[in-house]
Each structure stands twice: as C-alpha cells, then as structure tokens.
Amino acid sequence: MLKCLLPKMGVAPVVFDVGFNKGDYSKTVLDIVPNAKVFGFEPNPLIAEMIRQDSDNLELINCGLSDEVGHADLHDAPSSHGTTIGSLHKEHVANWCLASHGIGILPPVN
16 A cells, blocks of 8 residues: 555655554655655654664654643553553553553644
C-alpha cells in the first residue's frame, strides 16, 4: 500500500510514524521515497535510546501523542524493548514483571 500511496504524495512528503517502536515503518517509507521527511514518535525512553538515527530525513521524538498535553506512566516488561507489550494501563501488562516510565504527552498538530 505504501508503494502506491507515497509516490502520489509529492516530491518530499512528510510522514508521521506514531508508535515508532523499532522504526520498521519509517525505514520502509524512506526506502520507497528517500527524500521524505519522517517524524517518529516513540514514548518508551528505553526503545528511543536504542534507535540510531542514521538519516537526516528522520527525526525521532521521545513522547506520546494525545488530545491534550500532560504526563503518563508507560508500563512494560523490562526485557520487552522493541515489542508491543507496553501499555498506559498497568492491568493490561499485569502478567509481566513491570517497569514504569514517566512519559511526556504532546497534543496533535493543528
């Protein structure tokens, strides 16, 4: 689907990767349209630290997105870096040994 959509977005499209994780989606975007500008949003500080930004066209922002500004606790298993186990709801990951991270929340861009 990206191969069909991205070329129709112009010469240098701007793409938001919300829930960046390991960046697979962003890497695919840049493989298809190397001059795209990608903004990746990853709330987990441990995952964000592991990501090496090796492209001038990729900006990784360590925060979550919401309809209002604030702070939240992100709960995950300490060994789950790079997985989708994290949750804002502690009870959703109750079966895992938990680690909690305070994260910043930004509002959507108008």
